[in-house]
Structures are given as structure tokens and as C-alpha cells.
Amino acid sequence: MSGMARRVIEIRIVALVATPWEWRAAMREIEHNPSGFGAAPGLESCLSWDISQLVTGQLEVERSAVPFASAWVGSVAVDRSALHQIRTRDGWGAVLLPAPESGAVYFEGRRLVAGDAVLLPTDSHLELLTHAAGHVYLIAYQGASGSRARVRRPRWYTRAHGRAGAGLLEDLRSWMARSDSGDIHATSAVQMRMLVWLRETMADAEHPDNEVPALPRRRLAVERVRRFIHEHLAESLTLAELCQHAHLQARSLEYGFRDLVGLSPFKYIKMLRLGEVRRRLQASSATERSVSEVALDCGFCHLSQFAADYKRVFLESPSATRRSVGRSRLSRVAHYEAGPVAFAAR
Numbered sequence: 047m048s049g050m051a052r053r054v055i056e057i058r059i060v061a062l063v064a065t066p067w068e069w070r071a072a073m074r075e076i077e078h079n080p081s082g083f084g085a086a087p088g089l090e091s092c093l094s095w096d097i098s099q100l101v102t103g104q105l106e107v108e109r110s111a112v113p114f115a116s117a118w119v120g121s122v123a124v125d126r127s128a129l130h131q132i133r134t135r136d137g138w139g140a141v142l143l144p145a146p147e148s149g150a151v152y153f154e155g156r157r158l159v160a161g162d163a164v165l166l167p168t169d170s171h172l173e174l175l176t177h178a179a180g181h182v183y184l185i186a187y188q189g190a191s192g193s194r195a196r197v198r199r200p201r202w203y204t205r206a207h208g209r210a211g212a213g214l215l216e217d218l219r220s221w222m223a224r225s226d227s228g229d230i231h232a233t234s235a236v237q238m239r240m241l242v243w244l245r246e247t248m249a250d251a252e253h254p255d256n257e258v259p260a261l262p263r264r265r266l267a268v269e270r271v272r273r274f275i276h277e278h279l280a281e282s283l284t285l286a287e288l289c290q291h292a293h294l295q296a297r298s299l300e301y302g303f304r305d306l307v308g309l310s311p312f313k314y315i316k317m318l319r320l321g322e323v324r325r326r327l328q329a330s331s332a333t334e335r336s337v338s339e340v341a342l343d344c345g346f347c348h349l350s351q352f353a354a355d356y357k358r359v360f361l362e363s364p365s366a367t368r369r370s371v372g373r374s375r376l377s378r379v380a381h382y383e384a385g386p387v388a389f390a391a392r
Contacts, residue, residue, distance in 0.1 A: 133171035139189035149178035
């Protein structure tokens, strides 16, 4: 796998009246090689979702969100393998659930399956790795902030814990599908079940963690090295350093990376760096520095090789990326469909 393009989602969750026929402010968005979240004006940030593709070609990201009581229910789908970095703001939490049709989804080195859930408390962050076409549901809710928050780190619920399951996923799909209908009785029943599940999950999260199966030694080492890479991405990294940090031999580290990420350690580093260059070129302040300066800042030393790799991964040159940002801002249009509002940036 190769390539990365970053995308930050900002969703503001506001108190809404739960009347299905008034929910025409639902949001659906499809992006190609996304950068920023300007297609949904008025949604101030409370949750960010940074998507980095890990294969070549044009990344397509589809997001949907509909109101749910004083929160939002939504989904994020990508058409190729990607790294997802998700962060909640102070006062907001989220629950993430892999869709049954999704490719493999990994959290802290463990594979999530349909029926599993991850609780992301207020003002915290996590990473997900999705293989092939990934699809994740989310419930974003208002939570205790600051020192009042009792849950401090992400928590994984397996199907064995009895919290998630096929029933909840069906309710999520049903809620999103019926949010623009007038079937208030059916929607109220779905809402009640989901609220009960969410309250039970919040209460259970305040107790000591259920036992989580220990990761195999190699998988644990790969997660440790991934964190090290993210913290030192722009620095010159050697295989000896990575092996020392992992406490593994080079071949074992290579096998572990390919098993979890689908890439070798240095291919992963290159894709992260390419994605960081792309994110900076797509930023509003991109014209302040030259492409060469941005590439050097992100850890590239050989600029001709960088330019060739960038074009191979993203199917356009770095300068074309910069030019396209200005055009996309001018051409961005909100399309109003029968029901949800669709935002498309092409």
C-alpha cells in the first residue's frame, strides 16, 4: 500500500429537538483527496477525524451525520486502506463501531469486528487502521469535561461484554435511514433503544476496565514503533533505531508491520511523510513556503525522488495539488437533495 492524503472532519454537536420530520439539516459529504472541512459551514469543531490514505490513487471519503437527541449519529467510509486519527474536544465524547461490511479495522493493534465498540471520552484521541474499504459508525455525545470526566482514555468493548452487537448496528442504520421520514413511532423506539445502550455504556465505563486480551509480543512492538515514528516523523530514522525501540530483529519487525499495516516500516514512514506534505500544501497558508521547503520540513532529503513518489501516489504533482486547492474553494457548491444536504468537492 502506498500514499496518504489527510482529511480533518469537524462536527459540532448541538442540542436539537427530536422530531424526525424536521431533520432536513442532515449532512452527507463525499470528497476526493480531501483537505479541510469547509464543505459543511456552520458546524463548529467538537470532534476531529484526520484520514490518511495508505494506497495510491484518488481517495474518496464519504461522511453522513444526522441529529440524535442532543447529539449526532453518523458514519465515515473510505474506499481504500487508511489511517484514521480521531480526537474529541473538551465536553464531547464519541462511540465508534465498525460496520459489518467494512474491511479490517484495528484499534491499538487489536482487530475490531462487527459488534465491537470503542468509547472515546471527552478531550482524548485514538487511531484506527482500516484495510481496503473501511466503514465506521459513530455516536457523538455531550460528556463531562475537564476534571469532572471520570473516563480518561479510550475503552474497547468486545461482543463478549454485551454492549454492542448486530442489534445496535441495525438501529444505527435504521436511525440514519428514517431521519428524514415521518414515522415517529418507529423512530422513537429506535431512539429509546440507542439511548438505553448509550447510558449503560457510559455507566459501565466508570468502572474498572474489563479484561482485554494481551497483544502478541510482535503486535505490541509494532504499535510501540508506530508511536515512535509518529513522534519523530521529520527526523532521520534508521532500521537499527526502530529495532532497538521494538526489541525485535529486523525481519520480525518487517513481518509485524506487514501483518498490521500492510506496509514495511520504511514504506509506512514514506507514506506518512507524503501525506503530511499533502496536508500542508492543501492548508490555507500553503503559499507561505515553497514545495521544496515543505518537503524538507517533513523529512525528505532527495527532492527529485520526493516529486516522483508524490506524483506516483497522488496522481498529480505537488504544484498541481497547490493549484487545485484554490480552484476547489471557488467551485465548492452545496447540492440540496430530497432529504439530506449533500456537499461535494471535486
